[in-house]
Amino acid sequence: MAGLATGAAALAAPRVLAQAPPHVAVVGGGFAGASAARALKRQGADIRVTLVEPKARYTACPFSNAVLAGLRDLDAQYFGYDGMKRDGIDVVAASATAIDAEARRLRLDDGSGLAFDRLILAPGIDLMLDAIPGYGASGAEVMPHAWQAGEQTALLRRQLEAMDDGGLVVIAAPANPFRCPPGPYERASLVAHYLKAHKPRSKLLILDAKDSFSKQRLFEEAWEQLYPGLIEWVSLSFGGRVTEVDAATKTLTTEFGSHQAAVANVIPPQRAGAIAAAAGVADRTGWCPIDSVTFESRLRPGIHVIGDAAIAGAMPKSAFSANAQAKACAAAVATLLAGGQPAAPKLINTCYSLAAPDYGISIAGVYEPREGLLAEVAGAGGVSPLDASADVRASEAAYAEAWFDTITGEVFG
Amino acid sequence: MTRALINAPKTARRGEIVEIRAMLAHPMETGFRTGTMGKAIPRDIINRFVCTWNGEEIFSADLFPAIAANPYLAFTAVATESGTIAFAWTGDDGETRTAETEITVT
Numbered sequence: 001m002a003g004l005a006t007g008a009a010a011l012a013a014p015r016v017l018a019q020a021p022p023h024v025a026v027v028g029g030g031f032a033g034a035s036a037a038r039a040l041k042r043q044g045a046d047i048r049v050t051l052v053e054p055k056a057r058y059t060a061c062p063f064s065n066a067v068l069a070g071l072r073d074l075d076a077q078y079f080g081y082d083g084m085k086r087d088g089i090d091v092v093a094a095s096a097t098a099i100d101a102e103a104r105r106l107r108l109d110d111g112s113g114l115a116f117d118r119l120i121l122a123p124g125i126d127l128m129l130d131a132i133p134g135y136g137a138s139g140a141e142v143m144p145h146a147w148q149a150g151e152q153t154a155l156l157r158r159q160l161e162a163m164d165d166g167g168l169v170v171i172a173a174p175a176n177p178f179r180c181p182p183g184p185y186e187r188a189s190l191v192a193h194y195l196k197a198h199k200p201r202s203k204l205l206i207l208d209a210k211d212s213f214s215k216q217r218l219f220e221e222a223w224e225q226l227y228p229g230l231i232e233w234v235s236l237s238f239g240g241r242v243t244e245v246d247a248a249t250k251t252l253t254t255e256f257g258s259h260q261a262a263v264a265n266v267i268p269p270q271r272a273g274a275i276a277a278a279a280g281v282a283d284r285t286g287w288c289p290i291d292s293v294t295f296e297s298r299l300r301p302g303i304h305v306i307g308d309a310a311i312a313g314a315m316p317k318s319a320f321s322a323n324a325q326a327k328a329c330a331a332a333v334a335t336l337l338a339g340g341q342p343a344a345p346k347l348i349n350t351c352y353s354l355a356a357p358d359y360g361i362s363i364a365g366v367y368e369p370r371e372g373l374l375a376e377v378a379g380a381g382g383v384s385p386l387d388a389s390a391d392v393r394a395s396e397a398a399y400a401e402a403w404f405d406t407i408t409g410e411v412f413g
Numbered sequence: 414m415t416r417a418l419i420n421a422p423k424t425a426r427r428g429e430i431v432e433i434r435a436m437l438a439h440p441m442e443t444g445f446r447t448g449t450m451g452k453a454i455p456r457d458i459i460n461r462f463v464c465t466w467n468g469e470e471i472f473s474a475d476l477f478p479a480i481a482a483n484p485y486l487a488f489t490a491v492a493t494e495s496g497t498i499a500f501a502w503t504g505d506d507g508e509t510r511t512a513e514t515e516i517t518v519t
Contacts, residue, residue, distance in 0.1 A: 238418065
């Protein structure tokens with residue numbers, strides 16, 4: 001073989017290169033990355049796909065608020081990568097530590113390298129633990145953020161269980177943009193559900209760095225109906241922004257006062273996962289500007305960014321958005337690799353939230369590229385009606401669960 | 414009752430620079446907007462803010478329609494003596510809302 005190859009090399013090499021299937025590396029095995037890897041494999045063209053993800057299993061954030069409220073087992077949030085492997089995706093259990101966009105090469109923490117033709121980066125979020133004075137990594141052990149599901153979720157659950165009746169639970173919510181815009185308010189609702197049943201003299205205070213939030217009127221209506229007097233929301237204008245915390249005493253200081261909590265859930269500001277900055281695809285905001293048709297980075301050609309890390313215009317940072325972006329990006333990448341011109345996608349997002357186990361509300365939107373950004377299509381989408389019957393709320397709660405089973409089945413099943 | 418939020422340290426050393434914060438819940442209606450049937454919504458803003466320390470003015474501001482709702486002012490002062498820090502907001506309606514806090518200077 002060796003002798004033959006030597007003689008034929010000059011002529012054969014270009015043809016062999018042309019025939020080798022293109023290689024797409026996907027970094028990050030969350031909803032965005034796993035969806036993209038699968039979509040690439042399933043779209044038909046002959047593409048080699050490698051998924052780079054250090055963790056053996058993924059812990060899903062959607063429905064993790066139900067875990068906090070004791071309505072769901074944390075085990076129900078875990079998803080593995082066997083389905084990907086069955087699809088023929090190469091799953092590499094390592095972390096990407098550096099990306100050379102020009103050389104089209106990834107460096108992994110096991111010392112090896114990985115060459116790619118195109119890279120899809122789905123690094124999710126990094127929590128800026130040091131952005132709140134007094135918090136930091138050690139503060140998160142006492143006042144959990146539980147904003148990346150897993151041990152933090154279990155810790156916050158244990159704290160809620162251990163709390164005495166009559167305790168004050170404080171949730172500190174960050175300014176926009178952040179992962180899962182309705183998340184802090186769903187969390188407040190489901191924690192209130194737990195408190196009402198088990199610790200009815202307790203109170204829940206939301207200290208918010210914003211003056212308004214997702215599905216606000218629906219949440220406020222639900223709180224009034226389900227948990228009257230239990231939840232208090234303090235907006236930015238009324239001194240809601242947490243400026244400092246003291247982990248030793250679980251004290252949260254705002255611009256106009258301080259609150260001592262029995263259980264404190266501090267959700268810090270966020271930015272794109274660290275590898276985005278290392279790869280040079282994150283801008284000064286900490287997030288990644290992208291082309292709204294192909295999701296290719298505006299800063300580094302050949303690298304596409306999807307999911308929470310991307311600046312996706314009007315699209316919220318949700319699992320549904322990540323999945324929709326992944327499919328659009330996979331289609332664009334396949335087209336680009338074949339030398340074609342990707343078509344403008346239409347993207348859909350729906351966010352369900354539970355105000356109680358049998359009380360669901362939702363917001364849906366349709367998005368398309370407009371003037372370089374993903375903009376909402378006027379008249380499409382909408383939110384759940386106010387003043388709806390219990391049947392409507394119960395149906396939406398069931399839809400929420402069905403959505404979770406469907407998306408996790410599609411992505412990880 | 415309009416809500417005012419104020420914040421100043423309870424204690425300070427003489428000569429220390431302290432930060433004082435004041436927020437008044439107010440719509441700050443500019444007078445430039447039109448409501449139903451194209452009718453102009455009359456201007457209604459807080460136009461004057463004064464902060465005094467034991468009666469002596471240490472900070473004041475004239476506010477205009479471009480200032481956002483719930484005006485929030487933060488400023489610094491040199492702590493000179495114990496006493497009362499008082500805040501007064503005057504609106505287009507001629508009414509003045511007040512708030513005060515005590516500070517001990519050592």
